[in-house]
Amino acid sequence: MTSLNRHDSRAHLAQLMAIDKSTLPSDGGERYNRLIFARSPYLLQHAENPVDWYEWGDAAFELARREGRPILLSIGYATCHWCHVMAHESFEDEEVAALLNRHFVCIKVDREERPDIDDFYMTVAQVLTGSGGWPLNIFMTPDRRPFFAMTYLPKHDRQGMRGLMGLLGNIAVLWRQQPEKIENNCDAIMETLENIAQPIPQEISDLDELNREAFRQLSGIYDQDSGGFGTSPKFPMPINLSWLIEQGATGNPEALEMARHTLRSMRHGGIWDQLGGGLHRYSVDQKWLVPHFEKMLYDQAMLAMVSLEAFQACGDSHFLDTALDIFAFVANDLTAPDGGFYSALDADSEGEEGTFYIWNKEEIDTILGTDAPLFCRFYDVSSYGNFEGSTILNIPTDIDDFCTVESRDRDELEAVLENCCARLLEQRENRMHPLRDEKIITAWNGLMIAALARGGAITGARDFIVRAERAAGFVRDNLRRSDGRLLRSFMGEPSAIPAFLEDYAFLTYGLIELFEATLDNTWLDQAQQLADETLRLFYSSETGVFSKTGFEAEQMPVRASLEHDGVLPSPFSLAAKSFIRLAHICDRPDLLDHAHALLAASLDDARRHPTAHLGSLQALAMLEHEPVFAAFRGDPDSTGLRDLLQHIKACYIPNLVVTSECGNGSETSVSICARGTCFPPASDPASLGGILKQVVIPLPGPGDQ
Numbered sequence: 001m002t003s004l005n006r007h008d009s010r011a012h013l014a015q016l017m018a019i020d021k022s023t024l025p026s027d028g029g030e031r032y033n034r035l036i037f038a039r040s041p042y043l044l045q046h047a048e049n050p051v052d053w054y055e056w057g058d059a060a061f062e063l064a065r066r067e068g069r070p071i072l073l074s075i076g077y078a079t080c081h082w083c084h085v086m087a088h089e090s091f092e093d094e095e096v097a098a099l100l101n102r103h104f105v106c107i108k109v110d111r112e113e114r115p116d117i118d119d120f121y122m123t124v125a126q127v128l129t130g131s132g133g134w135p136l137n138i139f140m141t142p143d144r145r146p147f148f149a150m151t152y153l154p155k156h157d158r159q160g161m162r163g164l165m166g167l168l169g170n171i172a173v174l175w176r177q178q179p180e181k182i183e184n185n186c187d188a189i190m191e192t193l194e195n196i197a198q199p200i201p202q203e204i205s206d207l208d209e210l211n212r213e214a215f216r217q218l219s220g221i222y223d224q225d226s227g228g229f230g231t232s233p234k235f236p237m238p239i240n241l242s243w244l245i246e247q248g249a250t251g252n253p254e255a256l257e258m259a260r261h262t263l264r265s266m267r268h269g270g271i272w273d274q275l276g277g278g279l280h281r282y283s284v285d286q287k288w289l290v291p292h293f294e295k296m297l298y299d300q301a302m303l304a305m306v307s308l309e310a311f312q313a314c315g316d317s318h319f320l321d322t323a324l325d326i327f328a329f330v331a332n333d334l335t336a337p338d339g340g341f342y343s344a345l346d347a348d349s350e351g352e353e354g355t356f357y358i359w360n361k362e363e364i365d366t367i368l369g370t371d372a373p374l375f376c377r378f379y380d381v382s383s384y385g386n387f388e389g390s391t392i393l394n395i396p397t398d399i400d401d402f403c404t405v406e407s408r409d410r411d412e413l414e415a416v417l418e419n420c421c422a423r424l425l426e427q428r429e430n431r432m433h434p435l436r437d438e439k440i441i442t443a444w445n446g447l448m449i450a451a452l453a454r455g456g457a458i459t460g461a462r463d464f465i466v467r468a469e470r471a472a473g474f475v476r477d478n479l480r481r482s483d484g485r486l487l488r489s490f491m492g493e494p495s496a497i498p499a500f501l502e503d504y505a506f507l508t509y510g511l512i513e514l515f516e517a518t519l520d521n522t523w524l525d526q527a528q529q530l531a532d533e534t535l536r537l538f539y540s541s542e543t544g545v546f547s548k549t550g551f552e553a554e555q556m557p558v559r560a561s562l563e564h565d566g567v568l569p570s571p572f573s574l575a576a577k578s579f580i581r582l583a584h585i586c587d588r589p590d591l592l593d594h595a596h597a598l599l600a601a602s603l604d605d606a607r608r609h610p611t612a613h614l615g616s617l618q619a620l621a622m623l624e625h626e627p628v629f630a631a632f633r634g635d636p637d638s639t640g641l642r643d644l645l646q647h648i649k650a651c652y653i654p655n656l657v658v659t660s661e662c663g664n665g666s667e668t669s670v671s672i673c674a675r676g677t678c679f680p681p682a683s684d685p686a687s688l689g690g691i692l693k694q695v696v697i698p699l700p701g702p703g704d705q
Contacts (some may be wrong), residue, residue, distance in 0.1 A: 008350075008432055009045075009346060009348070009349070009434070009435035010433060010434075010435050010436065013041055013044060013045070013435060016036065016044045016047055016048075017044065017492070019036065021036065021037055024036060024037075027052075028047065031048065032047050032048055033046075033047060033048075033049060033050075033051065033052055033053045034052075034053060034054055034055065035047040035049075035053045035055065035108060037055075038055055039491045039492060039493070039495065040078070040110040040112075040113050040439070040491065041078040041110075041435070041437050041438070041439065041491070042076055042077050042078040042080075042083070042108075042110040042112075042437075043055065043108050043110055045078060045084075045087065046087060046091060046108055048092075049087070049091045049092055049097065050092070050093075050094050050097035050098075050101075051091050051096075051097045051100050051101065051106050052097075052100075052101045052106060053106050053107070053108045054105065054106065054107050054108075055107070055108065055109075056073075056107055056108075056109050056114065056117060060105050060107050061142055061143075061144070063105050064105040064141075064142035065142040065143075067105075068142075069103065069104055069105050069142075069175075070103075070104055070105075070139055070140065070141060070142075070171065070172075070175050070182075071104065071105050071106075071107060071139070071140050071141070071142060071144075072100060072104045072105070072106045072107070072137060072138075072139060073107045073109065073117075073121065073137070073138040073139075073140060074091075074106070074107070074108055074109070074135055074136070074137050074138075075108075075109045075110075075111050075117065075118050075121060075122075075134065075135065075136040075137075075138070076108075076110070076111065076134045076135040076136070077110055077111050077112050077134065077344075077437070078110070078112075078343075078344070078346070078435065078437040078439075079294045079296075079343075079344040079345060079346040079347065079434075079435065079437050080134045080135065080294075081292065081293075081294065081346075081347045081348060081353050082133070082134065082135060082151070082152045083134055083135045084348055085152065086135050086152050086153070089154055089155050090153075090154075090155050090164050093155060095155075095165070096155060096164060096165060096168075099165065099168050099169070099172075100168065102172075103168065103171075103172040103175070104139075104168075104172075105142075111134065111136075112343060112437075112439060112441060112489070113439070113488060113489055113495060113497055114497065115500055115502060115548075116500060116548065116549045116553075116554075116556060117556070118136065119548065120556040120557070120558070121136060121138045121146060121149070122136060123193065123196065124138060124146045124149050124189060124193070125138070125149040125150075125151070127189065127192050127193070127196075128148070128149045128189070129149060129150075131151075132151070133151045133152075134151065135151060135152055136149070136151060137149070137150050137151065137153075139171055141182070141186060143557075144556075144557050145186040145189070145190060145557060146186070146189055147182050147185040147186050147189065148171065148185070150167070153167065190557065190558065193557075193558040194558055196558075207617065207620050207621060207624055210606060210607070210610050210617055210620075211247065211610075211617060213610050214243070214610035214611050214614060214617060215247060215252065215255060217609075217610065217611045218240065218244070218258070218611055219254075219258075222258055223286065225287075226265050226269075226286055226287045226288060227258070227261045227262030227263075227264070227265035227266070227288075228262050228265065228266070228283075228288070231286050232283065232284060232285050232286045233282050233283060233284050233285075233292070234282060234283045234285075234286060234288065235281075235282045235283075235567055236266060236271070236279060236282070236299060236302075236303055236567070237567065238302035238303055238305065238306040238567075239302075239565045239566075239569050239614050239615055240611070240614060241259040241262055241263065241306045241310075242259075242305070242306045242309055242614075242618070243614035243615075243617065243618060244256065244258050244259040245259045245306070245309050245310055245313050245652070246618060246621070246654050248313060249313065249652060249654060256313060256314065259306075259310060260310060260314065260316070260319075263306070263307060263310055263319060263322065264318065265288055266279070266288050266303075267318070267322050268288075268394060268395040268396070268398075269283065269287065269288025269289055269291075269394050269395075270283070270288065270289040270290055270291055270386075270387075270392035270393065270394045271283045271288045271289075271291040272288075272394075273295070273329070273357060274379060274393040274394065274395070274421070275357075275393065275421050275424055275425045275428060276329060276332070276333070276425060276428070277325040277326060277328055277329035278295050278300055278325075278326060278329035278330070278333070279295065279299050279300060279303050279326070280292060280293050280294060280295055280299075280347075281293075281294040281295070281296055281299060281347075288394075289386065289387075289392060289394055290387055290392060291354075291392070292347060292353075293347035293348075293353055293354045293356075293357055293434075294344060294345065294346060294347040295329075295333075295334075295344060295345040296343070296344045297330070297334055297341050297342065297343050297344060297441075297444045297445075297447075297448060298443075298444045298447055298567070298568055299567070300326045300329065300330055300334070300448070300451075301444065301447035301448040301450070301451045302447060302451075302567075302568070302569075303322070303323075303326060304322070304323040304326040304327065304451040304452075304455065305323075305447075305450060305451045305454060307319045307320070307322040307323040307326075308320070308323045308451070308454050308455055308458055309652065311323070311458070312458065312649075312650060312651060312652035313652040320458070320459070323451070323455055324455070324459075326451075327451075327452060327455060327464060327467075330448065331467070333345060333436070334436075335467070336438070336440060336474070338470075338474050338478075339467070339470030339471050339473065339474045340440035340445055340471055340474040340475065340478070340490065341440060341444065341445050341448045341471055342436055342437065342438045342439070342440060343437040343438070343439045343440070343441055343444060344436070344437045345434045345435070345436050345437075346434040346435040346436070346437070347434065348434060348435070349431070349432045349433060349434045349435075350432050354387075354392075355431070355432075356428070356431055356432070356433060356434050357392070357428075358387060358390040358391060358392055359381065359390060359391050359393065359424075360385065360389070360390050360391065361376065361381050361382060361383045361385075361391065363427075364376060364381055364424065367423055367424060367427050368420050368423060368424070371416060371419070371420050372420075374406070374413075374416060374417075374420075375416075375417065375420045377402075377406075378395065378397070378399075378402055378417060379391075379393045379394065379395060380393070380394050380395070380396050381393070399413070399414070438491060439489050439490070439491045440474070440478075440479075440489060440490040440491070441488065441489045441503075442475055442479050442486060442487065442488060442489065442499050442503040442506075442507055443499075443500075443502045443503040443505075443506040443507065443571075444506070445471050445474075445475055445507070445510070446475075446503070446505075446506030446507035446508070446509055446510035446511075447506050447509070447510065448468075448471065448510070449468045449471050449472050449507075449510030449511070449513065449514055450468075450506075450509050450510040450512075450513040450514075451513075452464045452465070452467050452468035452471075453465060453468040453510070453513040453514040453516070453517040453518075454513050454517065454649070456468065456517050457513075457516060457517035457645060457646065457649040458646065458649045458650055459646070460642060460643075460646045465514075465517050465518060468510070468513075468514050468517070469514065469518070472510065472511060472514055472523065472526075475507065476526070478490050478494055479494055479499075481494075484533075485498055485499070485537075486498070486499035486503055486504060486507070486530070486533070487499055488500065488503060498550055498552075498553045499550075500548055500549055500550070500571070501534065501538045501546065501547065501548045501549070501550075501571045501572075501575065502548065502568075502571040504530055504533065504534045504537070504538070504571075504575070505534070505571040505572075505574045505575035505578065506571070506574060507530060508527050508530045508531055508534070508575070508578045508582075509574055509577070509578050511523045511524075511526050511527035511530065512524070512527045512578055512581055512582065512585075515527060515658070515660070516649075516656075516658040517645075517649075518636065519632050519636040519641070519645065519658070519660040519662050520636060520660070521660055524585065524586070524660070527578070527582060528582055528586055528588075531578065531579060531582055531591065534575060535594060537550040537551065537552070538550060538551070539594065539597070544597050544600075545597070545601065546572060546575075546597065546598055546601075547559055548571060563601065563602055563605075564602070564605070564609070564612035564613055565612060565613060565614055565615045565616075569615045570602070570613070570615050570616070572598045572599065572601070572602060572616070573598070573599065573602070573613070573615030573616045573618070573619050574615060575595075575598050576595040576598040576599050576616070576619040577595075577615070577618065577619045577622060579591040579592070579594050579595040579598065580592060580595050580619065580622045580623060581622075581657060583595070584627050584629070584657040585657055585658070585659055592623070595619065595623065596623070598619075599616050599619055599620065602616050603616070618654075621654075621655075622654075622655055625655050626655070626674070626675065626676075627655045627656065627657040627674075628653050628655055628656050628657065628672065628673070628674040628695055629657050629659065629671075629672065629673040629674070630648055630656060630657070630658050630659070630670055630671070630672055631659045631660075631661060631670065631671045631673075632644070632645065632658065632659070632660050632661065632662060632669075632670050633661045633662060633666040633667065633668065633669050633670070633671075633681075634662055634666055634667060634668030634669065635662065635663070635668065636660065636662040636663075638668060640668040640683070640684070641662070641668050641670075643684075643685055644668070644669075644670045644682065644683075644684075644685065644688055645670075647685045647688050647689065647692075648670065648688070648692070651692055651696045652696065653695070653696055667683065668683055669681035669682060669683045670682055670688060672688075672691050672692070672695060674695045675695070679691045679694075
């Protein structure tokens with residue numbers, strides 16, 4: 001294999017996928033291990049390791065039982081930077097591999113394919129160490145009971161960090177000589193997990209008090225200068241921003257301003273790709289300057305949605321532009337030919353993190369010529385750089401202030417900068433691209449479908465809706481078994497892994513948004529079908545509790561997880577929101593009861609840590625407050641009805657419920673019912689606008705306080 005192909009991760013992965021596997025022995029042969037037969041890009045990245053890796057399954061566990069060896073379970077994903085580092089330092093190392101192969105049975109898992117495995121063992125890591133992350137490495141017994149957890153370790157002791165070689169040796173000795181200590185560890189961990197698995201269902205308490213405490217806690221960690229929460233690393237956390245916007249709608253202008261300031265700061269920072277669009281995974285510093293350069297589909301979807309909410313709330317086109325730029329990036333870089341959405345772009349290229357995205361001043365001067373000085377002043381480019389001698393493009397000065405300093409007309413300046421960005425982007429395309437993980441994950445596609453559908457409804461842009469429909473059609477046609485069971489992912493072909501609650505919840509959410517954007521009851525019918533499947537597969541009528549994993553699928557040793565919102569919303573809270581919406585749209589009061597059940601298990605922890613359950617607080621607000629009903633009639637493809645829909649969708653109405661009685665030759669109109677009043681049908685935007693003024697609470701516009 002050439003040196004170039006080792007650094008060109010895209011080409012290397014393509015080579016591995018193209019190999020005729022039918023000619024290989026079952027253990028992969030001399031060149032490969034068993035992971036060569038996997039479909040997951042992450043597993044294939046380890047197919048040439050000297051470690052004798054197994055995929056998760058009976059073969060590995062049976063070998064461990066038969067030979068009395070402990071198991072090393074290593075979990076990561078294809079675009080994980082520290083997974084790459086540990087692979088290069090340790091799993092590609094013959095000395096490490098010899099120790100692992102002699103004393104352990106080694107299993108690799110792609111966390112994106114198997115979130116159930118990752119969720120369970122990440123809970124173990126958090127219980128044992130107080131934190132988690134990837135790569136996640138678990139030592140466990142052949143019956144899958146864990147006794148030790150760690151994340152990244154170097155091969156040898158370094159800078160106060162324990163080395164993997166020493167740890168492996170110690171565990172091997174302990175396993176042979178003091179098995180009672182291993183057993184005691186297992187017992188203690190399993191007892192803790194059993195306690196986590198027994199949440200105490202709670203009744204809904206004072207929502208206003210929970211919201212006040214959540215705002216107090218968020219305010220306490222809010223960064224007044226740069227936006228966002230905490231110091232570093234700093235994650236976008238769209239669920240926080242969505243909740244703050246909603247609080248702004250109920251009379252808390254400070255909450256809305258926190259969300260607006262954070263969104264603007266991220267958009268101007270290095271965490272945003274100033275040339276190609278899209279959001280990197282998180283910032284390693286407090287000022288959003290230096291990102292961890294991965295780009296995840298779910299981050300794009302969630303930031304696009306909350307940016308649309310910010311636009312709805314305050315009418316500032318800056319936030320709409322952010323969403324539109326994300327849609328363009330996803331179209332260019334994360335969309336499969338058949339319409340589904342790929343998972344992620346790696347942080348690394350040419351063997352280094354961020355190489356694809358950073359610049360030096362000499363390059364920019366050469367490419368832009370006389371326009372370079374202006375571009376460099378605007379995008380913070382200097383000869384000494386802002387990142388290890390190079391530059392991460394960012395916007396330190398607001399464009400209006402910059403125009404004042406430069407004595408330039410804004411439209412003229414924007415035209416020059418746009419031209420400069422296009423020229424640099426064209427040049428950047430000649431660089432070696434980061435790996436693209438081309439798994440199509442059902443849950444994440446659901447989030448992107450929702451964002452595109454909302455964007456199409458707000459702007460009237462049919463293209464966004466068509467893209468959402470194509471993705472929904474791809475999932476429908478490619479990610480269902482013959483018996484109708486939804487599947488987790490697609491990589492050239494559907495995986496055999498049954499979908500999880502996350503997949504059902506996120507896809508249902510996307511289909512409801514798609515229904516509201518199209519007024520096509522076909523999408524509503526599919527969403528309702530998914531809700532019914534969710535009840536059948538994940539709800540126990542005996543215990544009244546939902547599970548993240550279908551009851552007919554493989555189960556972890558204990559149903560334990562630390563349930564809360566994170567960079568992704570909790571599937572419980574998002575499923576509850578969808579159930580509430582469907583209950584009102586489809587006249588299904590039984591779904592309201594199930595929404596209560598979905599939220600009950602998190603309420604006890606929400607009282608202590610409300611900021612970890614903001615999605616649940618939003619769902620509780622939906623249960624407590626009467627919805628605003630909008631019933632549409634007429635031809636859904638007519639300009640008149642589309643205008644009415646766009647007029648409503650441009651407003652911020654978090655408890656909006658849309659119903660469609662379109663077709664059958666009915667006249668074009670929309671009927672609004674809110675706060676105990678049903679208004680006369682409106683047939684044009686002017687009359688609708690008068691009604692909406694009585695329904696929608698006006699929020700501060702751009703620059704308002």
